[in-house]
Amino acid sequence: MPHIEESILDDADLLARRDSQGTLRALATAGAQVREAIVLAEEAGVERVAWGERPRSVLVGALGGSAIVGDILDLLAEPGSPVPVTARRDLPLPGWVGPLDLVVAVSLSGRAPGPLALAAEAARRGCALLTVGAEDSPLADVCHRARGVHIGIGRGRQSSRTSLWTLLAPVLLAAGQLRLVDVDAEVMSAVADRLDDQAEQCRPASEAFLNPAKNGALVLAETVPMTLGDNALSGVAARRAGNMLARTARIPATSGELPHAASQVVACFDGPFTAGGGSGAPAAGIFADPFLDAPAQPKLGLLMLRDQPEASAAQEQAQGLADALLETAREAGVRVVEQRAEPGHSVVRLAELMAAGDYLSTYLALGLGVDPSVSPHIATLRDRTRGAR
Numbered sequence: 493m494p495h496i497e498e499s500i501l502d503d504a505d506l507l508a509r510r511d512s513q514g515t516l517r518a519l520a521t522a523g524a525q526v527r528e529a530i531v532l533a534e535e536a537g538v539e540r541v542a543w544g545e546r547p548r549s550v551l552v553g554a555l556g557g558s559a560i561v562g563d564i565l566d567l568l569a570e571p572g573s574p575v576p577v578t579a580r581r582d583l584p585l586p587g588w589v590g591p592l593d594l595v596v597a598v599s600l601s602g603r604a605p606g607p608l609a610l611a612a613e614a615a616r617r618g619c620a621l622l623t624v625g626a627e628d629s630p631l632a633d634v635c636h637r638a639r640g641v642h643i644g645i646g647r648g649r650q651s652s653r654t655s656l657w658t659l660l661a662p663v664l665l666a667a668g669q670l671r672l673v674d675v676d677a678e679v680m681s682a683v684a685d686r687l688d689d690q691a692e693q694c695r696p697a698s699e700a701f702l703n704p705a706k707n708g709a710l711v712l713a714e715t716v717p718m719t720l721g722d723n724a725l726s727g728v729a730a731r732r733a734g735n736m737l738a739r740t741a742r743i744p745a746t747s748g749e750l751p752h753a754a755s756q757v758v759a760c761f762d763g764p765f766t767a768g769g770g771s772g773a774p775a776a777g778i779f780a781d782p783f784l785d786a787p788a789q790p791k792l793g794l795l796m797l798r799d800q801p802e803a804s805a806a807q808e809q810a811q812g813l814a815d816a817l818l819e820t821a822r823e824a825g826v827r828v829v830e831q832r833a834e835p836g837h838s839v840v841r842l843a844e845l846m847a848a849g850d851y852l853s854t855y856l857a858l859g860l861g862v863d864p865s866v867s868p869h870i871a872t873l874r875d876r877t878r879g880a881r
C-alpha cells in the first residue's frame with residue numbers, strides 16, 4: 493500500500509531531484525501565465541474575434557489536458573450567455589456549424605490532431621476562428637490563412653497540465669469581449685493574484701503542517717480517492733483534480749459534483765474500503781502483523797472542494813448537503829481533505845480550487861517516488877501507435 497513519510501515532503505532537495513521537468517515550478521508560474529496571456533491577447537487583437545460580432549454559437553475544440561478549457565467556458569457562460577457553448581475533441585464538426593458560428597481550437601503545441609482538424613474544417617466552412625497555441629505551428633497557419641485570431645503561448649511551456657492558464661486565459665478574454673462571460677483584464681489580474689497566493693502557500697520550502705497541498709497528499713496517500721465539488725463550479729475543479737491524480741500521481745480517482753453525485757459517493761461508504769465495510773473481514777487489531785497477516789486494505793479517500801458563492805436559499809441547501817456528507821464520511825472512516833475557496837469572482841474562486849488539486853496531486857506523486865512529468869507507459873503507447881497514424 494502506498495505510503496508517504498512527512499520528512500520526504502519537507503525535503504526540498506529530494507523533491508527537486510524527483511521532479512525532473514520542474515512540475516512544481518511550472519505550476520507556480522500560473523499567475524505569470526495569466527499576465528502574459530493578457531498581453532499576448534491584446535497584441536493579437538482579441539477584440540477582432542468573430543469580427544466583433546456576437547456569434548450564433550461557440551464550439552471549443554480541445555483534448556487531453558486542454559479539454560477542460562471547453563468545460564470552464566461552458567460553466568461560466570451557462571448562467572447568462574445568449575448563445576450556446578459546446579465542446580468537441582475531434583471531427584466531425586457538427587453539420588449545423590457554419591459562418592455565423594465561432595470555433596475555438598486550443599492546442600499547446602499547435603499540432604494536436606483533433607483541434608487542428610476542427611480548425612481546418614471550420615476555416616473551410618467560413619466560420620469565425622480563434623486559436624490558441626504555439627506561434628510557429630500548423631494550428632497558427634490554419635488560423636492566419638482563415639483570417640482568424642491566433643494567440644500565442646509565450647515561451648517555456650512544456651505541458652498542457654502545467655500551462656492551463658496559458659490556454660484558458662485568452663479564451664476567457666475573447667468570450668468577455670463577446671459579452672458571453674463576465675471576464676475582462678481586471679478579473680484576470682485578480683485571478684493571477686490568487687494563483688500567486690496559492691503558489692506561496694504550496695511552495696516546496698513550506699513545511700507540511702503549514703502547506704495545505706502537502707498535508708492533503710499525506711492524508712490521501714494510502715487511499716482510493718474520490719474528488720467531489722459542492723456545486724457546478726467546484727465540480728469542474730473536482731474533475732480537474734481527478735484527472736491530475738490519475739495523470740500526475742498515477743492514482744485512479746473518480747470525480748463528481750453535488751447534489752447529483754451524493755448517492756453514488758455515500759454508497760461507497762458501505763464498501764470494502766471503509767472501516768467495517770462490505771468485505772466481511774474484521775477490522776485489523778492492534779496486534780495485527782503486516783508480514784504474517786493479509787496485506788492492509790487501502791482506505792477510501794475524499795477530496796472535497798467547496799465554493800463560496802453568493803448566499804441564497806438554494807446555496808444554503810447545497811452547503812447543508814455537503815456538511816452532512818462530510819460528517820457521514822468521517823463517521824465511516826473515510827479520510828477527508830476539505831478545501832474551501834476564499835470569496836471573489838467566480839473565475840478567481842475556480843482558479844484557487846483547481847490550483848489546490850494541482851499541487852496536491854504533484855506532491856502526492858513526488859512523495860510516492862513518481863516523477864510527475866514522465867510516464868514510461870505513455871511513452872511506450874505513443875511509440876506503439878505512431879505507425880498507425
